Amino acid sequence: MNKRFPQLDAVKKKLAALAEAISHPPDEISHPVPVVSTQPWESIRSSQPALASQLDQLAAAADFGDVDRARIAFALRQTAADPASLERLARAIEADRSAALVHPSRQRDLPGARFARHNLLAGQVRLGEVVPDHRSDFEITGDFGIDLDVLRTSMLVIGPPGSGKTRGIATPIVEHLSLAALAGKASMVVVDPKSTDFAYDGWFDVTIDPLNPTCGFSLFGGSRTADVAADRLASALLPPQVSDDKAYFIDASKNALYACLAPFEAAYERWPTVPELLGLLRAEQSSIDRVKERLKGPGSKELKALLDTRKNQTQRTADPAASLVERFALLDRPALRRLLDHPGPTFQMRDLSRPVRVRVALPEAEYPDASRILARLVVSQFVQITSSSETDRSIFKALVIDEAGRFVDDYVARGVQKLRSNNAGLVLLSQTMSDFPIEVRATIFGSTGCKAVFGGIDPQDADVFSRWFGDQYVTETTINRSAQTGTQYNQFGMPDGRSQSQTSGFSVRRIERARWTVSDIITGVSAGHALVSLARSNGARVGPVLVNLRA
Template identity: 35%
Template sequence: MDSEQHGQDQRAVPSVGATPPPPPRQPPALPPRPPAPPGATVHPLVTWLRMPRPKAGPGIWRAGHKPRAAEEPDKVPTRQLLVGAVASALVGWLLGSLLWNGYLGQFWIWPLLLLTPDDAFQSMYFVVASWTYYAVVFGGIAVFFGRLGGWPELLRRTRAAVRQANANAEAAQGAPPPPPESDPALWPQLRADGAEAAADALAAELREGRMTDVDYARIDHAWRTGRARAEITEQVRARGAAACAHGSGARDLPARAAQHDLPLRQVRIGAAADSPRNPYVYRGAGIALDPAVLGTSALVVGPSGREPAEGIVGPVIESLCLQALAGQAAVVAVTSAGSAAPQNRAFDVVLRAGDPSIAHGLDLYAGLDDADEAAAVLAEALVGDLTEASRDDRWAATALAQLLGPWRAVHDRFPGVDELRDLLDSEAARAALRAALDEREATAHLRELDAFERRSAAPGGPAEALSTRVALLDRPAFHALLAAPGLGDAAGDRAVFSMQHIDRPVRVRIDLPGRVHTDASRIIARLVLAQFTEWAASRRDQSVFAFLVLEDAIQTVTPNSLRGLQSLRRSNAGVLFSLRNLSDIPEGLRDHLLAAVGCRIACVGVSSWDAQHFATAWGTEWVETEAITHRQVRAEHPGTKVWHAVRKMVTGRDVTTKSVTMRREERQRWSPSQLANEMQTGHAVISLTAVTGERMPPILTKLGG
């Protein structure tokens, strides 16, 4: 299928093979920033682009992020510090007043009297010496009680609060712009490459509010890829901010539900809770997802369904749709009724079971031409959930290949669902295929067909199991969804979407009737997963980030899908599995799935059984524990015994001594009990791994915060 069938120009970067103009020997000087007219306001997008984005670890929302110390400092509460400072000042003032007025005697001036000669008491020397001595004494008292009361720390906090207030005031009024050579609003990269005219035009579009963040990300990405820069420059001259537009012509989504930072390709999903359970460096930081961490694939488990859908799955789909409009990503979302995914208008291709009016059908064979490859993918969808990890799973693929190969040799295409069902069920259909092969003298394919019939005739042959699963798809509700290219009238006038097109920035939504046709929907979900992993790993051009979202991943995880998942990390692709419970996955595959994905998210309400798997996957860490021991003190002398008796009468407790022991021990980062019982509504524990290997430990996160 060509791109015209999709109605898309699937590349945001022009495909014209023009060579970019040679850069000048020295980058041209940036023009002076045009003065803003009195009373003019800076466009919000300009302010957003100029926001600082310091380097941070994986999963940290970097826009406006303020790094914290690695460890929490020993900090006295401000109220307690203020009370101590006032109390110490009063005591110091009282002591100084008593000394100055002589209420404590004259002993404190003896050092001055001893160091003064007898004939110098009436001289200027004594006056200077005495005032110097008084300054030293009272200065020492001030320093002593100042440090005792924490005045230096109180002053530091006061200065920090003033600086923060000034910074907030500046932020409210608009921070001063950065230098021209680092101002993203002036497009310094284009200027450095010699495209001053295009940079000036884009800067004007941005300054006057005719550009969206999608436009900025799309043009910047197209330029940085270094492809057809001459055509990009021409499009900027002719179309301004609409240059290099997505094939759909869309420059934004109809509506947004999450906060996005397209320059960094991040979507904010929440904020790390200010809890002792979180490392100090993460507390209060924004938590975000981007291709750098989604490229390791993700697992989201949440029994309620609301937190995973609205807090994580929906924002991820929305972010990838925006990135697709910027020419950076391709997303395939498998959803169901009541989905938190964006509206259908946010997608280029919408596939829906039971709707004959849909404009696209799903290629049953993923655009594959080889019968063995097509059979392997289809077998994974049909009976992949019946395969155990220790069992040879090639029987179904072999049986299907023995039918698909001969059929393609005769009809020059693969069979549709109804035709495949006839081949599995009907000896008459296989006899007609045999007769057609005899006419073509296709000896090799005849041997394949004979082998299938011998295996099917034996007890427990593959035909029965395969036929039962194909019959689930041979229903009117799925006739408009599943298609085999080349069927002609059987496929109607609909275009056929093939998973091979995920190397282009395409947005695809597949709606499945999970409640009515449960088994068939799960087969199609496994089919989409198998097709996605097959094509994502074999793409020649992997510059576009390809991502699959399975909003209800029940019975989609199989031994084969886990093996395919491992290859996606190095192929700039990933999969998000959303589950209500890990029990929806075969028991022998649960730990394997947690080990295969790099992003693990446990939402509130997980069961203790599921929490045990997460706790095991997150492992242990070394912590310092404090053990306090109380030992009763036994008096030996009569006076001490009387004193202890009085204390016990007053306090009601025996007289004891306390000993504190510090030790290091290894504990689980999150125990199953904590995960299952201590999380509050709207929270999740999230651990992330980047494709580079960097990790974020499990962090308690308030979703949407």
């Protein structure tokens, strides 16, 4: 019996009775998305009865899984207004049956057992179960899940080592994004600093691994102009607080990169390899002469002047781009050259406009500095591509970053605000807010719509989350007691002992207190649990909710 909140026992009994009376399919999520009772192609039954009947027969096939259903439903939504596209879809279904419009990997499901329950039609994954608590918005138990629209607002997850950030939140989300990509609805990039946290067979189409470079990685991310390529590459190479006069040195580094990239791209109609770009940055005369010889036609004079400007910079007492050159030299290693100058297939970040699944395995033990540069390149390129007007808004694009504090700069922090309108989002996991550079902490915290925090975090972080979760009104009852003493007299007016009387009273008032205090967050959130607040792309917010991620 709950003495503080007896009404919860009645709610639990009702829910237990309902649970026995109602059985949900294993791939459905009972809360908060309702069960879908009709087929996803009901909308075309009147206009395309033959196609709808064909899909009904297909749905009854033994090999028709939830990925197939979601893939065909998504294709229908994309082509519903175009009769010619519907006709092509009908021919594809007639020819390939359940494998119609299959993902380029030919996968129709992930190998092995799933980590979480998924509703691919609704785009939702179950994370755990709501724990009843008077401080939460939900005071009943039930499944707790998130969907792709929630992830559009981006998510910040803070928890100490071993708290369950990866297993409880990141892994189910990555699994769902991988399934959504097979359904044609999403693309994703996962930054894996430990190289093993997300190394699941069949989850990814591309693995960027400097120690085993089966696929290359474009250093310039598909940038179409030299100025954009120079800005992104300089931001990734130079960490925050690279010098006392940060703005001057970073601007000089961007100008130095542009002075090398623009002439080379005009001369060769491609971007330079790592050794070629390093030779130009160091203003080696042989490298400059080779580029100048190929520069002809209008504009060649200005481009040659850029190379001369870079050479003049190196001859100063202090080269303002010296830090950039030295850090770029960290990439001039045999293993990294095989990745960045790969002769075979190469992944470019603009490929995210199709449903591709990418894992970036960082060899921090072997190449710590180069791994951080590579991760910063991946993150900045993702924000650059997905926030541009050329991105495909029809599919959701996600970037999941473990140990995110080391790889996020001010450009990325500002870019988070632009992703929502382009159907993209970030999932940032970190042990503490202190891992983020101090100049971006407030921006990152304010720009991410969803928050998840685990117990045992730093008191400063707990204070930030406590204030974010807000206050609530509580009733405070104050009881006042007072005692009075005096002298008792007999009938003759003589003292006859002492008397004592007692009075009492009480007052009731409503006061505001923190919904979740700093102490509640640090010590009151059990292992395997997290406090989660969510936001939707339309601005609606829910939370905080205490969730049992192990339920």
